[in-house]
Amino acid sequence: MPASICSPHDIATLLERWLTARLEPAALAWLDEKLQAVAAGDKKTLFLSFGLTARKVGKNDLKLNSDDLAAASTLRPGWNPRFWTVDQAARVLFVLKFPATEAEPFVAVLDQLFAAGEVHELVALYQGLPLYPHQSALQLRCAEGQRTNIPAVFKAIAHHNPFPSEQLNEDQWNQLVLKCLFIGIALDPIFGIDDRANARLAKMLTDFAHERWAAKRQVSPELWRCVGPFADDAMLNDLEHVLKTGTEPERQAATLALESCPAPRAAQLINTSGLNPYHLSWSIIAAAST
Amino acid sequence: MHFIDPHIHMVSRTTDDYEALAAAGVKAIIEPAFWQGQPRTQIGSFQDYFSSLVGFERFRASQFGIHHYCTIGLNSKEANNEALAEQVIDLMPLYLTKEGVVAVGEIGYDDMTPTEEKFFRIQLELAKDVDLPILIHTPHRNKKVGTYRSMDVIEEHGIAPSRVIIDHNNEETCKEVLDRGYWCAFTIYPKTKMGNERMVDIVKQFGSDRVIVDSSADWGVSDALAVPKTANLMLQRGIAPTDIELVCYRNALTAYAQSGQFNESDWLNTAPVDQRLLFEGNSVLRGGQTPRVEETAEQGIIR
Protein backbone atom coordinates (compact mmCIF):
# COMPACT_ATOMS: atom_id res chain seq x y z
CA MET A 1 0.00 0.00 0.00
CA PRO A 2 1.60 3.28 -1.08
CA ALA A 3 1.92 5.73 1.82
CA SER A 4 0.13 8.42 -0.21
CA ILE A 5 -3.15 6.50 -0.15
CA CYS A 6 -3.08 5.70 3.55
CA SER A 7 -2.56 8.83 5.60
CA PRO A 8 -1.81 8.21 9.29
CA HIS A 9 -3.04 11.73 9.98
CA ASP A 10 -6.48 11.07 8.47
CA ILE A 11 -6.75 7.78 10.30
CA ALA A 12 -5.87 9.48 13.59
CA THR A 13 -8.60 12.05 12.93
CA LEU A 14 -11.13 9.28 12.33
CA LEU A 15 -10.10 7.40 15.51
CA GLU A 16 -10.33 10.61 17.51
CA ARG A 17 -13.83 11.24 16.18
CA TRP A 18 -14.96 7.75 17.20
CA LEU A 19 -13.44 8.06 20.67
CA THR A 20 -14.86 11.54 21.25
CA ALA A 21 -18.35 10.18 20.67
CA ARG A 22 -17.84 7.27 23.05
CA LEU A 23 -15.70 8.31 26.03
CA GLU A 24 -16.75 9.95 29.28
CA PRO A 25 -15.56 13.57 29.67
CA ALA A 26 -12.88 12.66 32.23
CA ALA A 27 -11.43 9.91 30.04
CA LEU A 28 -11.49 12.18 27.02
CA ALA A 29 -9.75 14.99 28.88
CA TRP A 30 -7.02 12.56 29.96
CA LEU A 31 -6.63 11.29 26.41
CA ASP A 32 -6.46 14.78 24.88
CA GLU A 33 -3.83 15.91 27.32
CA LYS A 34 -1.63 12.85 26.77
CA LEU A 35 -2.07 12.91 22.99
CA GLN A 36 -0.76 16.47 22.89
CA ALA A 37 2.37 15.50 24.77
CA VAL A 38 2.86 12.44 22.56
CA ALA A 39 2.37 14.51 19.40
CA ALA A 40 5.18 16.75 20.65
CA GLY A 41 7.47 13.72 20.76
CA ASP A 42 7.37 13.01 24.51
CA LYS A 43 8.48 9.38 24.59
CA LYS A 44 8.02 8.85 28.32
CA THR A 45 4.40 10.01 28.15
CA LEU A 46 3.86 7.68 25.21
CA PHE A 47 5.12 4.64 27.15
CA LEU A 48 3.24 5.46 30.37
CA SER A 49 -0.03 6.50 28.71
CA PHE A 50 0.06 3.48 26.45
CA GLY A 51 0.20 1.25 29.54
CA LEU A 52 -2.50 3.18 31.40
CA THR A 53 -4.92 3.40 28.47
CA ALA A 54 -7.29 0.59 29.41
CA ARG A 55 -7.78 1.78 32.98
CA LYS A 56 -8.41 5.34 31.81
CA VAL A 57 -10.72 4.77 28.82
CA GLY A 58 -12.19 1.34 29.63
CA LYS A 59 -12.55 -1.64 27.35
CA ASN A 60 -15.97 -1.30 25.77
CA ASP A 61 -16.51 -2.31 22.19
CA LEU A 62 -16.25 0.57 19.74
CA LYS A 63 -19.56 -0.65 18.24
CA LEU A 64 -18.96 0.88 14.83
CA ASN A 65 -21.90 1.12 12.43
CA SER A 66 -21.77 0.37 8.71
CA ASP A 67 -21.00 4.01 7.85
CA ASP A 68 -18.04 3.98 10.26
CA LEU A 69 -16.75 0.76 8.74
CA ALA A 70 -17.17 2.16 5.23
CA ALA A 71 -15.21 5.28 6.26
CA ALA A 72 -12.47 3.02 7.61
CA SER A 73 -12.09 0.95 4.45
CA THR A 74 -12.22 4.03 2.24
CA LEU A 75 -9.38 5.59 4.17
CA ARG A 76 -7.41 2.37 4.35
CA PRO A 77 -8.48 -0.42 1.98
CA GLY A 78 -8.70 -3.70 3.88
CA TRP A 79 -8.85 -2.10 7.32
CA ASN A 80 -11.73 -3.68 9.22
CA PRO A 81 -12.07 -2.43 12.83
CA ARG A 82 -15.41 -4.17 13.36
CA PHE A 83 -14.24 -5.93 16.51
CA TRP A 84 -12.11 -3.13 17.97
CA THR A 85 -12.53 -1.83 21.51
CA VAL A 86 -12.03 1.74 22.75
CA ASP A 87 -8.72 0.95 24.46
CA GLN A 88 -7.38 -0.58 21.25
CA ALA A 89 -8.42 2.49 19.26
CA ALA A 90 -6.83 4.80 21.82
CA ARG A 91 -3.57 2.82 21.87
CA VAL A 92 -3.28 2.87 18.08
CA LEU A 93 -4.05 6.59 18.21
CA PHE A 94 -1.11 7.14 20.56
CA VAL A 95 1.22 5.45 18.08
CA LEU A 96 -0.18 7.42 15.14
CA LYS A 97 0.29 10.71 16.98
CA PHE A 98 3.95 10.14 17.75
CA PRO A 99 6.22 12.04 15.33
CA ALA A 100 7.34 9.66 12.60
CA THR A 101 9.20 11.64 9.98
CA GLU A 102 12.02 9.12 9.77
CA ALA A 103 11.41 5.38 9.59
CA GLU A 104 14.29 4.25 11.77
CA PRO A 105 13.57 6.18 15.01
CA PHE A 106 9.86 5.51 14.62
CA VAL A 107 10.40 1.76 14.33
CA ALA A 108 12.78 1.89 17.31
CA VAL A 109 10.06 3.44 19.50
CA LEU A 110 7.51 0.96 18.20
CA ASP A 111 9.92 -1.90 18.99
CA GLN A 112 10.15 -0.67 22.59
CA LEU A 113 6.35 -0.73 22.91
CA PHE A 114 6.25 -4.25 21.50
CA ALA A 115 9.10 -5.47 23.71
CA ALA A 116 7.32 -4.39 26.89
CA GLY A 117 3.80 -5.18 25.73
CA GLU A 118 1.35 -7.24 27.77
CA VAL A 119 -1.24 -9.30 25.93
CA HIS A 120 -3.87 -6.58 25.40
CA GLU A 121 -1.23 -4.10 24.30
CA LEU A 122 0.24 -6.54 21.80
CA VAL A 123 -3.18 -7.19 20.31
CA ALA A 124 -3.77 -3.45 19.84
CA LEU A 125 -0.29 -2.88 18.40
CA TYR A 126 -0.60 -5.68 15.85
CA GLN A 127 -4.13 -4.71 14.86
CA GLY A 128 -2.76 -1.25 14.12
CA LEU A 129 0.03 -2.50 11.82
CA PRO A 130 -1.73 -1.54 8.55
CA LEU A 131 -2.25 2.01 9.81
CA TYR A 132 1.24 3.06 10.84
CA PRO A 133 3.59 5.09 8.65
CA HIS A 134 6.64 3.41 7.04
CA GLN A 135 4.76 0.20 6.22
CA SER A 136 7.62 -1.54 4.49
CA ALA A 137 9.85 -1.02 7.55
CA LEU A 138 7.42 -3.06 9.67
CA GLN A 139 7.58 -6.33 7.76
CA LEU A 140 9.98 -7.98 10.22
CA ARG A 141 7.78 -6.92 13.12
CA CYS A 142 4.85 -8.70 11.52
CA ALA A 143 6.92 -11.82 10.92
CA GLU A 144 8.09 -11.71 14.55
CA GLY A 145 4.50 -11.44 15.76
CA GLN A 146 3.55 -14.54 13.79
CA ARG A 147 5.85 -16.55 16.03
CA THR A 148 3.72 -15.85 19.14
CA ASN A 149 2.16 -18.70 21.08
CA ILE A 150 -0.74 -16.57 22.27
CA PRO A 151 -3.77 -17.08 20.00
CA ALA A 152 -5.25 -13.63 20.64
CA VAL A 153 -2.02 -11.99 19.50
CA PHE A 154 -1.73 -14.21 16.46
CA LYS A 155 -5.31 -13.43 15.45
CA ALA A 156 -4.61 -9.70 15.70
CA ILE A 157 -2.16 -10.18 12.84
CA ALA A 158 -3.93 -12.83 10.80
CA HIS A 159 -7.56 -11.70 10.90
CA HIS A 160 -9.17 -8.58 9.43
CA ASN A 161 -5.73 -7.11 8.82
CA PRO A 162 -4.49 -6.15 5.33
CA PHE A 163 -0.85 -5.83 6.41
CA PRO A 164 0.27 -9.46 5.94
CA SER A 165 -1.10 -9.83 2.43
CA GLU A 166 0.57 -6.58 1.39
CA GLN A 167 3.93 -6.91 3.09
CA LEU A 168 4.83 -10.53 3.80
CA ASN A 169 6.97 -12.42 1.32
CA GLU A 170 5.76 -15.78 0.06
CA ASP A 171 7.53 -17.84 2.75
CA GLN A 172 6.17 -15.65 5.53
CA TRP A 173 2.69 -15.67 4.05
CA ASN A 174 2.66 -19.43 3.71
CA GLN A 175 3.74 -19.83 7.34
CA LEU A 176 0.91 -17.54 8.41
CA VAL A 177 -1.73 -19.63 6.64
CA LEU A 178 -0.30 -22.94 7.80
CA LYS A 179 -0.08 -21.75 11.40
CA CYS A 180 -3.76 -20.73 11.35
CA LEU A 181 -4.66 -24.29 10.41
CA PHE A 182 -2.16 -25.69 12.88
CA ILE A 183 -3.57 -23.81 15.87
CA GLY A 184 -7.16 -24.14 14.74
CA ILE A 185 -8.19 -20.64 13.77
CA ALA A 186 -10.22 -19.73 10.69
CA LEU A 187 -8.77 -18.80 7.30
CA ASP A 188 -11.83 -16.92 6.08
CA PRO A 189 -11.10 -13.69 8.03
CA ILE A 190 -7.58 -13.47 6.53
CA PHE A 191 -7.47 -10.50 4.18
CA GLY A 192 -6.22 -11.52 0.74
CA ILE A 193 -6.44 -15.26 1.42
CA ASP A 194 -7.40 -16.06 -2.21
CA ASP A 195 -5.21 -13.45 -3.89
CA ARG A 196 -2.06 -14.82 -2.33
CA ALA A 197 -2.66 -18.50 -2.90
CA ASN A 198 0.41 -20.08 -4.51
CA ALA A 199 1.75 -23.44 -5.65
CA ARG A 200 4.18 -23.87 -2.75
CA LEU A 201 1.45 -23.16 -0.23
CA ALA A 202 -0.78 -25.74 -1.92
CA LYS A 203 2.02 -28.30 -1.52
CA MET A 204 2.62 -27.37 2.14
CA LEU A 205 -1.07 -27.68 2.92
CA THR A 206 -1.55 -31.04 1.25
CA ASP A 207 1.58 -32.34 3.02
CA PHE A 208 0.03 -31.15 6.26
CA ALA A 209 -3.25 -32.91 5.41
CA HIS A 210 -1.38 -36.17 4.74
CA GLU A 211 0.49 -35.87 8.04
CA ARG A 212 -2.78 -35.41 9.90
CA TRP A 213 -4.52 -38.20 8.05
CA ALA A 214 -1.63 -40.54 8.82
CA ALA A 215 -2.09 -39.70 12.50
CA LYS A 216 -5.84 -40.42 12.17
CA ARG A 217 -6.67 -36.79 12.76
CA GLN A 218 -8.82 -34.36 10.84
CA VAL A 219 -7.94 -31.21 8.96
CA SER A 220 -10.07 -28.10 8.64
CA PRO A 221 -12.16 -28.06 5.45
CA GLU A 222 -10.82 -24.53 4.88
CA LEU A 223 -7.42 -26.01 4.03
CA TRP A 224 -8.62 -26.88 0.51
CA ARG A 225 -9.37 -23.23 -0.25
CA CYS A 226 -5.71 -22.46 -0.93
CA VAL A 227 -5.10 -25.79 -2.68
CA GLY A 228 -7.75 -25.59 -5.41
CA PRO A 229 -6.23 -22.98 -7.74
CA PHE A 230 -2.87 -24.77 -7.82
CA ALA A 231 -4.00 -28.38 -7.58
CA ASP A 232 -1.81 -30.80 -9.54
CA ASP A 233 -2.75 -34.38 -10.25
CA ALA A 234 -1.78 -35.69 -6.83
CA MET A 235 -3.77 -32.92 -5.14
CA LEU A 236 -6.76 -33.68 -7.35
CA ASN A 237 -6.51 -37.26 -6.06
CA ASP A 238 -6.68 -35.85 -2.52
CA LEU A 239 -9.72 -33.76 -3.39
CA GLU A 240 -11.37 -36.79 -4.96
CA HIS A 241 -10.66 -38.70 -1.75
CA VAL A 242 -12.28 -35.94 0.31
CA LEU A 243 -15.32 -35.89 -1.97
CA LYS A 244 -15.75 -39.63 -1.52
CA THR A 245 -15.01 -40.02 2.19
CA GLY A 246 -15.23 -36.58 3.82
CA THR A 247 -17.78 -35.02 6.13
CA GLU A 248 -20.39 -32.74 4.57
CA PRO A 249 -18.40 -29.52 5.20
CA GLU A 250 -15.29 -31.24 3.79
CA ARG A 251 -17.16 -32.31 0.64
CA GLN A 252 -18.47 -28.78 0.23
CA ALA A 253 -14.95 -27.42 0.65
CA ALA A 254 -13.56 -29.88 -1.90
CA THR A 255 -16.26 -28.88 -4.37
CA LEU A 256 -15.47 -25.18 -3.98
CA ALA A 257 -11.74 -25.87 -4.25
CA LEU A 258 -12.29 -27.83 -7.46
CA GLU A 259 -14.38 -24.95 -8.80
CA SER A 260 -11.29 -22.72 -8.51
CA CYS A 261 -9.05 -25.25 -10.27
CA PRO A 262 -8.43 -24.72 -14.02
CA ALA A 263 -7.65 -28.39 -14.78
CA PRO A 264 -10.33 -30.17 -16.87
CA ARG A 265 -10.38 -33.09 -14.43
CA ALA A 266 -11.61 -30.72 -11.72
CA ALA A 267 -14.86 -30.03 -13.57
CA GLN A 268 -15.42 -33.77 -14.00
CA LEU A 269 -14.93 -34.33 -10.28
CA ILE A 270 -17.44 -31.61 -9.40
CA ASN A 271 -20.00 -33.45 -11.51
CA THR A 272 -19.51 -36.58 -9.41
CA SER A 273 -19.95 -34.68 -6.14
CA GLY A 274 -23.66 -34.05 -6.38
CA LEU A 275 -23.03 -30.56 -4.97
CA ASN A 276 -23.55 -27.25 -6.74
CA PRO A 277 -20.63 -24.88 -6.06
CA TYR A 278 -22.86 -21.86 -6.68
CA HIS A 279 -24.82 -22.70 -3.54
CA LEU A 280 -21.72 -22.89 -1.37
CA SER A 281 -19.44 -20.30 0.23
CA TRP A 282 -16.16 -20.37 2.12
CA SER A 283 -17.58 -18.12 4.83
CA ILE A 284 -20.33 -20.60 5.61
CA ILE A 285 -17.88 -23.50 5.57
CA ALA A 286 -15.56 -21.56 7.90
CA ALA A 287 -18.38 -20.74 10.29
CA ALA A 288 -19.45 -24.39 10.37
CA SER A 289 -15.97 -25.73 11.03
CA THR A 290 -14.32 -23.48 13.64
CA MET B 1 -14.25 -22.82 48.73
CA HIS B 2 -12.37 -20.43 46.46
CA PHE B 3 -8.70 -19.69 47.10
CA ILE B 4 -6.14 -17.11 46.11
CA ASP B 5 -2.43 -17.83 46.26
CA PRO B 6 -1.03 -14.30 46.47
CA HIS B 7 2.61 -15.36 46.22
CA ILE B 8 3.72 -18.03 43.78
CA HIS B 9 6.44 -18.10 41.10
CA MET B 10 4.74 -19.89 38.25
CA VAL B 11 7.52 -19.40 35.69
CA SER B 12 9.26 -22.22 37.57
CA ARG B 13 6.25 -24.51 37.71
CA THR B 14 4.74 -27.05 35.33
CA THR B 15 1.29 -27.38 33.80
CA ASP B 16 0.63 -30.18 36.33
CA ASP B 17 0.69 -27.48 39.00
CA TYR B 18 -1.72 -25.31 37.05
CA GLU B 19 -4.11 -28.23 36.67
CA ALA B 20 -3.84 -29.09 40.35
CA LEU B 21 -4.35 -25.47 41.43
CA ALA B 22 -7.46 -25.16 39.29
CA ALA B 23 -8.84 -28.47 40.53
CA ALA B 24 -8.26 -27.38 44.14
CA GLY B 25 -10.30 -24.21 43.68
CA VAL B 26 -7.53 -21.63 43.31
CA LYS B 27 -9.12 -18.86 41.23
CA ALA B 28 -6.38 -16.28 41.16
CA ILE B 29 -2.66 -16.14 41.76
CA ILE B 30 -0.15 -13.34 42.14
CA GLU B 31 3.37 -13.86 40.84
CA PRO B 32 5.80 -11.43 42.45
CA ALA B 33 8.87 -10.47 40.47
CA PHE B 34 11.86 -12.02 42.23
CA TRP B 35 15.26 -13.42 41.44
CA GLN B 36 15.40 -16.69 39.57
CA GLY B 37 18.17 -18.51 41.35
CA GLN B 38 20.80 -17.51 38.80
CA PRO B 39 21.66 -13.80 39.21
CA ARG B 40 20.90 -11.75 36.12
CA THR B 41 23.76 -9.79 34.60
CA GLN B 42 22.00 -7.90 31.79
CA ILE B 43 19.11 -5.46 31.78
CA GLY B 44 17.57 -7.41 28.92
CA SER B 45 17.14 -10.40 31.22
CA PHE B 46 15.03 -8.28 33.55
CA GLN B 47 13.02 -6.85 30.69
CA ASP B 48 12.20 -10.25 29.24
CA TYR B 49 11.33 -11.54 32.72
CA PHE B 50 8.95 -8.66 33.37
CA SER B 51 7.45 -9.10 29.90
CA SER B 52 6.82 -12.77 30.52
CA LEU B 53 5.09 -11.95 33.83
CA VAL B 54 2.61 -9.61 32.11
CA GLY B 55 2.50 -11.65 28.90
CA PHE B 56 3.11 -15.32 28.34
CA GLU B 57 2.72 -16.48 31.94
CA ARG B 58 -0.67 -14.73 32.18
CA PHE B 59 -1.73 -16.51 29.04
CA ARG B 60 -0.39 -19.84 30.27
CA ALA B 61 -2.43 -19.53 33.46
CA SER B 62 -5.55 -18.56 31.53
CA GLN B 63 -5.44 -21.88 29.69
CA PHE B 64 -6.25 -23.53 33.01
CA GLY B 65 -8.94 -21.05 33.98
CA ILE B 66 -6.62 -19.37 36.48
CA HIS B 67 -6.39 -15.58 36.67
CA HIS B 68 -2.77 -14.50 36.86
CA TYR B 69 -1.56 -11.19 38.26
CA CYS B 70 1.92 -10.03 39.14
CA THR B 71 4.00 -7.55 41.04
CA ILE B 72 6.93 -5.72 39.49
CA GLY B 73 10.06 -4.88 41.46
CA LEU B 74 13.78 -5.18 41.89
CA ASN B 75 14.48 -7.83 44.51
CA SER B 76 16.90 -7.07 47.32
CA LYS B 77 19.45 -9.72 46.37
CA GLU B 78 19.99 -8.39 42.85
CA ALA B 79 19.78 -4.78 44.05
CA ASN B 80 23.38 -5.28 45.18
CA ASN B 81 24.56 -5.08 41.56
CA GLU B 82 24.32 -1.31 41.62
CA ALA B 83 24.98 -0.52 37.95
CA LEU B 84 22.38 -3.03 36.83
CA ALA B 85 19.96 -1.99 39.58
CA GLU B 86 19.92 1.60 38.26
CA GLN B 87 18.83 0.33 34.86
CA VAL B 88 16.10 -1.84 36.37
CA ILE B 89 14.71 1.15 38.23
CA ASP B 90 14.59 3.07 34.93
CA LEU B 91 12.75 0.18 33.33
CA MET B 92 10.15 -0.30 36.06
CA PRO B 93 7.75 2.58 35.22
CA LEU B 94 7.15 0.95 31.86
CA TYR B 95 5.71 -2.10 33.62
CA LEU B 96 4.10 -0.71 36.78
CA THR B 97 1.17 0.78 34.87
CA LYS B 98 0.38 -2.41 33.02
CA GLU B 99 -2.79 -4.37 33.32
CA GLY B 100 -2.71 -7.00 36.05
CA VAL B 101 0.22 -5.43 37.94
CA VAL B 102 -1.10 -5.31 41.51
CA ALA B 103 1.87 -4.10 43.57
CA VAL B 104 5.50 -3.05 43.69
CA GLY B 105 7.38 -6.08 44.95
CA GLU B 106 8.83 -8.17 46.24
CA ILE B 107 11.26 -5.63 47.69
CA GLY B 108 13.05 -5.17 51.01
CA TYR B 109 16.22 -6.63 52.48
CA ASP B 110 18.38 -9.68 51.92
CA ASP B 111 21.79 -9.06 53.53
CA MET B 112 20.67 -5.60 54.73
CA THR B 113 23.40 -3.76 52.81
CA PRO B 114 23.32 0.01 52.23
CA THR B 115 22.83 -0.65 48.49
CA GLU B 116 19.79 -2.80 49.21
CA GLU B 117 18.37 -0.02 51.34
CA LYS B 118 19.00 2.59 48.65
CA PHE B 119 16.96 0.70 46.07
CA PHE B 120 14.34 -0.27 48.65
CA ARG B 121 13.73 3.41 49.34
CA ILE B 122 13.69 4.33 45.64
CA GLN B 123 11.03 1.71 45.03
CA LEU B 124 8.91 2.86 47.96
CA GLU B 125 8.81 6.27 46.29
CA LEU B 126 7.97 4.65 42.93
CA ALA B 127 5.04 2.87 44.57
CA LYS B 128 3.78 6.20 45.87
CA ASP B 129 4.09 7.72 42.38
CA VAL B 130 2.00 5.03 40.72
CA ASP B 131 -0.31 4.53 43.71
CA LEU B 132 0.28 0.78 44.08
CA PRO B 133 0.40 -1.42 47.19
CA ILE B 134 3.78 -2.84 48.22
CA LEU B 135 4.88 -6.43 48.83
CA ILE B 136 7.78 -6.78 51.26
CA HIS B 137 10.11 -9.77 51.23
CA THR B 138 11.61 -10.15 54.69
CA PRO B 139 15.10 -11.62 54.93
CA HIS B 140 15.65 -15.27 55.82
CA ARG B 141 18.68 -14.45 57.98
CA ASN B 142 18.41 -11.88 60.75
CA LYS B 143 14.68 -11.93 60.11
CA LYS B 144 13.38 -10.08 63.12
CA VAL B 145 15.75 -7.14 62.72
CA GLY B 146 15.17 -7.03 58.96
CA THR B 147 11.40 -7.10 59.34
CA TYR B 148 11.32 -4.31 61.92
CA ARG B 149 13.79 -2.24 59.92
CA SER B 150 11.60 -2.65 56.79
CA MET B 151 8.62 -1.24 58.65
CA ASP B 152 10.65 1.66 60.05
CA VAL B 153 11.79 2.65 56.56
CA ILE B 154 8.27 2.33 55.12
CA GLU B 155 6.99 4.62 57.85
CA GLU B 156 9.79 7.12 57.20
CA HIS B 157 8.44 7.40 53.67
CA GLY B 158 4.97 8.20 54.96
CA ILE B 159 3.36 5.08 53.53
CA ALA B 160 0.24 3.75 55.27
CA PRO B 161 0.72 0.21 56.67
CA SER B 162 -2.65 -0.73 55.15
CA ARG B 163 -0.98 -0.41 51.71
CA VAL B 164 1.79 -2.87 52.58
CA ILE B 165 1.92 -6.67 52.71
CA ILE B 166 4.82 -7.98 54.80
CA ASP B 167 5.61 -11.55 53.74
CA HIS B 168 7.51 -14.58 55.06
CA ASN B 169 6.54 -13.89 58.68
CA ASN B 170 6.96 -16.35 61.53
CA GLU B 171 5.90 -16.71 65.16
CA GLU B 172 8.59 -14.19 66.18
CA THR B 173 7.68 -11.37 63.78
CA CYS B 174 3.93 -11.51 63.33
CA LYS B 175 2.76 -9.78 66.49
CA GLU B 176 4.72 -6.60 65.79
CA VAL B 177 3.69 -6.62 62.11
CA LEU B 178 0.02 -6.94 63.01
CA ASP B 179 0.21 -4.44 65.86
CA ARG B 180 1.68 -1.84 63.52
CA GLY B 181 -1.24 -2.24 61.11
CA TYR B 182 0.33 -4.18 58.22
CA TRP B 183 -1.02 -7.12 56.24
CA CYS B 184 0.84 -10.09 57.66
CA ALA B 185 1.57 -12.88 55.17
CA PHE B 186 2.92 -16.35 55.94
CA THR B 187 4.66 -18.54 53.42
CA ILE B 188 3.92 -22.23 53.78
CA TYR B 189 7.20 -23.55 52.42
CA PRO B 190 8.58 -26.91 53.45
CA LYS B 191 11.53 -26.88 55.87
CA THR B 192 12.81 -23.29 55.51
CA LYS B 193 9.90 -20.99 56.23
CA MET B 194 6.67 -22.21 57.80
CA GLY B 195 4.77 -25.49 58.04
CA ASN B 196 1.01 -25.57 57.89
CA GLU B 197 0.56 -27.09 61.34
CA ARG B 198 2.37 -24.07 62.77
CA MET B 199 0.12 -21.90 60.60
CA VAL B 200 -2.97 -23.42 62.19
CA ASP B 201 -1.61 -22.51 65.61
CA ILE B 202 -0.85 -18.96 64.52
CA VAL B 203 -4.42 -18.41 63.33
CA LYS B 204 -5.69 -19.91 66.58
CA GLN B 205 -3.51 -17.48 68.52
CA PHE B 206 -3.64 -14.30 66.44
CA GLY B 207 -6.97 -14.66 64.59
CA SER B 208 -7.67 -14.00 60.92
CA ASP B 209 -7.61 -10.21 60.75
CA ARG B 210 -5.03 -9.12 58.12
CA VAL B 211 -3.42 -12.58 58.09
CA ILE B 212 -2.63 -14.02 54.64
CA VAL B 213 -1.42 -17.51 53.64
CA ASP B 214 0.66 -18.13 50.50
CA SER B 215 2.95 -20.78 49.04
CA SER B 216 5.87 -18.84 47.49
CA ALA B 217 6.30 -22.00 45.44
CA ASP B 218 9.24 -21.55 43.09
CA TRP B 219 12.18 -23.49 41.65
CA GLY B 220 13.03 -25.00 45.01
CA VAL B 221 11.40 -27.86 46.89
CA SER B 222 8.08 -26.18 47.54
CA ASP B 223 4.38 -26.93 47.32
CA ALA B 224 2.14 -25.17 44.83
CA LEU B 225 -0.91 -26.43 46.71
CA ALA B 226 0.16 -24.98 50.06
CA VAL B 227 -2.84 -22.64 50.30
CA PRO B 228 -5.63 -25.19 49.71
CA LYS B 229 -3.77 -27.80 51.79
CA THR B 230 -3.46 -25.36 54.68
CA ALA B 231 -7.13 -24.44 54.40
CA ASN B 232 -7.99 -28.11 54.54
CA LEU B 233 -5.87 -28.66 57.63
CA MET B 234 -7.42 -25.64 59.33
CA LEU B 235 -10.85 -27.06 58.68
CA GLN B 236 -9.83 -30.42 60.15
CA ARG B 237 -8.41 -28.71 63.22
CA GLY B 238 -11.50 -26.73 64.03
CA ILE B 239 -10.85 -23.27 62.61
CA ALA B 240 -14.08 -21.60 61.52
CA PRO B 241 -14.71 -21.54 57.74
CA THR B 242 -15.18 -17.77 57.86
CA ASP B 243 -11.66 -17.39 59.24
CA ILE B 244 -10.26 -19.79 56.65
CA GLU B 245 -11.94 -17.80 53.90
CA LEU B 246 -10.28 -14.64 55.22
CA VAL B 247 -6.73 -15.97 55.42
CA CYS B 248 -6.83 -18.09 52.24
CA TYR B 249 -8.85 -15.76 50.00
CA ARG B 250 -10.53 -12.59 51.19
CA ASN B 251 -7.64 -10.78 52.90
CA ALA B 252 -5.38 -11.10 49.86
CA LEU B 253 -8.21 -9.84 47.71
CA THR B 254 -8.79 -6.81 49.93
CA ALA B 255 -5.10 -6.00 50.22
CA TYR B 256 -4.30 -6.17 46.51
CA ALA B 257 -7.63 -4.74 45.32
CA GLN B 258 -6.15 -1.43 46.46
CA SER B 259 -4.29 -1.51 43.15
CA GLY B 260 -7.53 -1.24 41.18
CA GLN B 261 -6.21 -4.20 39.17
CA PHE B 262 -7.43 -7.11 41.26
CA ASN B 263 -11.18 -7.62 41.19
CA GLU B 264 -13.24 -10.58 42.24
CA SER B 265 -15.50 -9.96 39.24
CA ASP B 266 -12.58 -11.03 37.01
CA TRP B 267 -13.16 -14.65 37.97
CA LEU B 268 -16.75 -14.63 39.25
CA ASN B 269 -18.19 -13.33 35.96
CA THR B 270 -18.47 -16.04 33.39
CA ALA B 271 -17.38 -13.80 30.53
CA PRO B 272 -15.43 -10.95 32.01
CA VAL B 273 -15.10 -8.22 29.39
CA ASP B 274 -11.79 -7.33 30.90
CA GLN B 275 -10.09 -10.61 30.16
CA ARG B 276 -11.96 -11.94 27.17
CA LEU B 277 -8.90 -11.81 24.93
CA LEU B 278 -7.05 -14.17 27.22
CA PHE B 279 -9.87 -16.48 28.03
CA GLU B 280 -11.59 -16.73 24.66
CA GLY B 281 -11.38 -20.12 23.09
CA ASN B 282 -9.24 -21.61 25.83
CA SER B 283 -10.11 -25.06 26.97
CA VAL B 284 -10.57 -24.44 30.65
CA LEU B 285 -9.77 -27.38 32.89
CA ARG B 286 -11.94 -30.42 32.39
CA GLY B 287 -14.30 -31.02 35.27
CA GLY B 288 -14.21 -34.11 37.44
CA GLN B 289 -10.52 -34.25 38.36
CA THR B 290 -9.73 -35.40 41.85
CA PRO B 291 -8.34 -32.48 43.82
CA ARG B 292 -4.85 -33.44 44.95
CA VAL B 293 -5.34 -31.66 48.29
CA GLU B 294 -7.44 -34.44 49.70
CA GLU B 295 -5.22 -37.40 48.91
CA THR B 296 -4.32 -38.55 52.42
CA ALA B 297 -4.10 -36.87 55.79
CA GLU B 298 -0.30 -37.28 55.85
CA GLN B 299 0.18 -35.77 52.39
CA GLY B 300 -1.84 -32.73 53.44
CA ILE B 301 0.76 -31.72 56.00
CA ILE B 302 3.66 -29.49 55.01
CA ARG B 303 6.52 -29.49 57.48
Ligand SMILES: [Zn+2]
Ligand atom coordinates in the same frame (compact mmCIF):
# COMPACT_ATOMS: atom_id res chain seq x y z
ZN1 LIG C 1 8.82 -14.87 46.37
